[in-house]
Amino acid sequence: MSKITFITFGCKVNTYETQVMRESFLGKGHTEVPDDNSSDIVVINSCTVTEQADKKLLKTLRRIRRENPGACIVLTGCYPQAHKEIPDGLADIVTGTKDRRSVADIVTGHPKGREKTVALPLPTADFESTRVHYSEGHTRAFVKIQDGCEMNCSYCIIPQARGKMRSKPPGELRAEIEGLAANGYKEIVLVGINIMFYGMEYGTDIISAAECAEDIQGIERVRISSIEPEMMKLSHIERLAQCSKFCPSFHLSVQSGSDRILRLMKRKYDTARYMEIVENIRRVFPDASITTDIMTGFPTETEEDHLDSMRFARAVSFSDMHVFTFSPRQGTPAFDMEQVRNEIKHRRTEEMTMLGKELSAAFNKARIGSTCKVLFERERPDGTHRGHTKNYLSVSLKEKHPFTMRGKTAAVLITDADENTLYGDLI
Numbered sequence: 526m527s528k529i530t531f532i533t534f535g536c537k538v539n540t541y542e543t544q545v546m547r548e549s550f551l552g553k554g555h556t557e558v559p560d561d562n563s564s565d566i567v568v569i570n571s572c573t574v575t576e577q578a579d580k581k582l583l584k585t586l587r588r589i590r591r592e593n594p595g596a597c598i599v600l601t602g603c604y605p606q607a608h609k610e611i612p613d614g615l616a617d618i619v620t621g622t623k624d625r626r627s628v629a630d631i632v633t634g635h636p637k638g639r640e641k642t643v644a645l646p647l648p649t650a651d652f653e654s655t656r657v658h659y660s661e662g663h664t665r666a667f668v669k670i671q672d673g674c675e676m677n678c679s680y681c682i683i684p685q686a687r688g689k690m691r692s693k694p695p696g697e698l699r700a701e702i703e704g705l706a707a708n709g710y711k712e713i714v715l716v717g718i719n720i721m722f723y724g725m726e727y728g729t730d731i732i733s734a735a736e737c738a739e740d741i742q743g744i745e746r747v748r749i750s751s752i753e754p755e756m757m758k759l760s761h762i763e764r765l766a767q768c769s770k771f772c773p774s775f776h777l778s779v780q781s782g783s784d785r786i787l788r789l790m791k792r793k794y795d796t797a798r799y800m801e802i803v804e805n806i807r808r809v810f811p812d813a814s815i816t817t818d819i820m821t822g823f824p825t826e827t828e829e830d831h832l833d834s835m836r837f838a839r840a841v842s843f844s845d846m847h848v849f850t851f852s853p854r855q856g857t858p859a860f861d862m863e864q865v866r867n868e869i870k871h872r873r874t875e876e877m878t879m880l881g882k883e884l885s886a887a888f889n890k891a892r893i894g895s896t897c898k899v900l901f902e903r904e905r906p907d908g909t910h911r912g913h914t915k916n917y918l919s920v921s922l923k924e925k926h927p928f929t930m931r932g933k934t935a936a937v938l939i940t941d942a943d944e945n946t947l948y949g950d951l952i
């Protein structure tokens with residue numbers, strides 16, 4: 526059997542889908558190796574959310590072809606699904622975002638050589654029945670519960686890569702979480718492309734998905750990944766407060782703090798509605814961390830729009846911001862709008878990034894003197910231990926400990942903090 530390497534770009538959904546492929550390849554007797562230079566098969570699970578993501582992918586494909594010319598390169602995921610055309614000679618097998626479980630069969634039956642096999646069935650309304658049993662390299666396991674998006678925000682290419690909205694049947698979700706709990710996972714992250722639409726076809730919702738883990742023994746924590754804010758009603762937040770395992774870290778993609786730009790983006794909320802949702806969350810979960818994705822340089826964005834965005838981010842006091850520079854994606858309405866010059870976009874990205882660091886540091890420093898429960902995930906080479914709080918703040922113990930803390934939950938007194946990490950001592 527062959528030596529195989531997996532490379533994953535992009536979001537948590539891709540991480541989950543790589544795990545689905547990993548389990549099916551390893552089940553066929555292939556052996557995973559970390560170094561793509563020594564592998565017979567390299568599976569690259571791609572992302573195409575930005576122009577930068579595309580450039581990174583193509584650079585990786587060229588490097589592997591150059592350094593390991595004998596390897597069978599399998600390109601899968603959002604890039605080929607959205608673009609259909611792959612530069613000649615860069616991949617031997619190409620598949621899209623559907624039928625991840627069959628990738629191992631396609632590769633195993635593929636004759637040696639450079640002949641490109643393209644299998645890009647359009648994503649349909651059926652949710653592919655996938656299940657993972659472990660989560661490579663992680664103490665928390667991602668569980669994909671939803672796929673697809675039909676919101677058609679004016680800048681976003683993802684609907685072309687992911688197709689119609691669809692959800693994992695509730696029975697399959699429960700079985701998957703039970704299996705992960707039996708394999709020792711204590712923390713579950715529910716992931717999807719537009720997760721707030723989970724369960725519509727079954728008359729259920731995302732909150733029920735979080736509630737599902739309440740009585741599963743072994744699971745201590747449940748997280749929900751990125752949320753489209755307009756769907757988060759007060760009744761949802763109040764139901765989440767009844768879930769003892771729910772972790773109050775909310776990633777609400779704001780994208781811009783300018784109402785004019787939000788309208789052009791075709792987002793379904795304005796800043797006032799967004800702030801109302803933030804206030805509802807903080808009323809119910811006073812210690813919630815609220816993080817976001819925010820974009821700079823959207824077409825026609827003026828200096829005033831940019832300053833509005835900065836003022837809004839400061840008003841919300843995000844605990845962390847993922848700052849993107851807008852890049853035009855062919856086939857989206859924003860591609861044809863009047864573009865902002867690159868040097869202006871990049872200067873705004875720098876300013877927004879600096880603001881994000883300042884807000885993160887302020888949020889973290891406000892925790893000094895408090896006690897929090899930390900689920901420990903890893904030991905660093907210097908002997909210190911790291912983990913996360915329930916509201917997803919990274920914590921590092923100041924003292925070295927000779928025993929392993931991985932997988933254990935313990936109370937920590939926070940004595941110091943910077944923009945990335947809280948530091949403290951075991952109580």
Ligand code: SF4
Nearest residue numbers: 674676677678681683
């Ligand atoms: S909600 Fe908008 S930004 Fe998010 S995936 Fe759908 S189209 Fe893209």
